[in-house]
Amino acid sequence: MSDQTTSPTSRDAVVVGGNRIPFGKAGGAYAAASNQAMLTAALDGLVARFGLAGQQVGEVAAGAVLKHSRDFNLTRESVLGSALAPTTPAYDLQQACGTGLETVIQVANKIRLGQLDSGIAGGVDSASDAPIAVGEGLRKALIRANAARTPMQRVKALAGIRPGDLAPESPRNAEPRTGLSMGEHQARTAKEWGITREAQDELAAASHHNLARAWDSGFFDDLATGFLTLSRDQGLRPDTSVEKLATLSPVFGKGEGATMTAGNSTPLSDGAALVLLGSREWAAERNLPVLARFVDAEVAAVDYVSGDEGLLMAPAYAVPRLLERQGLALQDFDLYEIHEAFASTVLATLAAWESEEFCRDRLGLDAPLGAVDRSRLNVHGSSLAAGHPFAATGGRIVATMAKLLAEEGPGSRGLVSICAAGGQGVVAILEGC
């Protein structure tokens, strides 16, 4: 008997392009838009850009962090409402702010294994159209009433509802296990690493200036499609400065030494971003561009619950593991994209990699990973300026990085790092084609 199965051979997965809608401020231009509306808009823009109308792609993987229970099949519903063939499979995936990058990893790996020839990955989030749940008491009473077999049981179940149960529950940006908001967690980390207010404001100002320059230069012309009234990111402030940012009062952390303001923290935002991936053959058959090759990825998690590590420090652990597997040094990259959840997150991560103590005690390395050339970091701005619709950030960053690497030339290398709620970090390497 001959071999009954064929081992999938690994092949390249490449980034063909991306599309996002400009990001809106919470309660701003997309206040009336649902996650499905934004994801469909991003999808239709991508489909139009790459001539995929009526065509079936391998799969669409996307997700949202703030999600209504009715949106359990959000991505599939968006596909059905889009110009893609209705025979395109889709699924939802959620890994907090790592969602977008995790979908890219999923789709890329399936392409690499030969399970897919093409796929679309990304995410969407709306802080404006967030789900409001009924309180636990009301929810449980309604479930009991629904399950009741006799009218008497139903009456009894509903009679158990107390006035206090009627108050709605809105989602909170807090870790369930610590009750602290992400900003409060990060304020601890910033203090621990001695990240100064000035350094944070400088990073924030650079993010706005870099992003504004990228929009002005037309960099996003083939990465974004206007939606509703927006043709640029709504939170972008091209004329901000370190001096202006210095006037803001701290909002996270307490008292003396509090450094985190609304200016150096990402605002709540609305938006969607997607990346088109394929095998080299798939792209070539359609005469589509090939921007970058997906090289490898790694996910790490930290124990922030016990206080051992900061909530958003997981990428500091994921990156060295990825580097080791690939036999690379932190300095072997032409470009770095580190998600700016807060300016201090980026700075604390960089400081950790430079710290002999951290690299020795926490990472078990003989020598620190060393410094990152800051002129190669977030060169076209990042989340502080663009905004951060949680699940959309990965798609925004991967598409930006892929295009930058294509401009940089074949063999150029880029590192993407995204921290996520729950103490997780998703990181990946791309290589210019």
Place this chain on the structure above:
Amino acid sequence: MGAPPPAAGRPAATDLDVRLLASAPSVARSFVTGLATSAGRPGARGSLPDRRLVLTGVAQDVRRLADYGEVTGSVLSDRLPATWLHVLTFPLQVALMAGRDFPFPMMGLVHVANTMTLHRPVTVGEELTLSSWAERLAPHRKGHTVDLVGEARVDDEVVWEGRSTYLARGKGDGTAPPPGGREDDIPRTELATWRLPADLGRRYARVAGDANPIHLGALPAKALGFPRAIAHGMWTHARALAAVEPRLPERYVVDAQFVKAILLPSTVVLRGGVRDGSGALAVTSRDGSRIHLSMQVRSG
């Protein structure tokens, strides 16, 4: 569908007096005026108003558009639903019908057919000039029909046209052609089952601004001769079009005939389909024996 020729002696739309409006007329006020002045209208013996109402500089209220989408089953996008453009021109239509120079009492008019042409996708950010006028007073088996025509322009380009045909019941003309939407035209494929709640008319009235009492509740509907509130024909139209939205071509013509009213609450079935830019749809009773809406779509 071949359009009937304009009634003799009617001036072409371009010859009408243009009345530039400062703002969208209030539908509620038009209803009240129309009701208060319904007596003594000449009916088919009269002539149609020689005015074309024009509203310029119309921008979209995205919140209202999103609410409309929620009620009619469409997802908010950059592209305006064709039926939304009807909603925007509706206040102009009603203002014309409420005017004392309109020959029929407004409350007795029944919306029997609608034709819309989307000449190109119209986007949320575009400023529109809307206009409306009345034309084609024509005999019908059950009375007379009159068309209220709407038009949306971006600068000088006509991007959307809508024609709402209203029936004024009266002495019929047995030789007039029968309406479309016969039972043997019903497409068989079942696309979707819709459970329409009792308050659907109120919900649609809120977002579309058509507060005709026959849609608002059983009591006002009874007063006007219906056993229960009835669904807005343009809701049914919008919901059906939204169901096939991803399959619609960029430019299209859609003809709709409102055959039998949907009494609320009710469960109805959407049938048919759109393939390669054209198709036929129908909204029927659950068993398919009664047809509420018949619709044909083709590339424009």
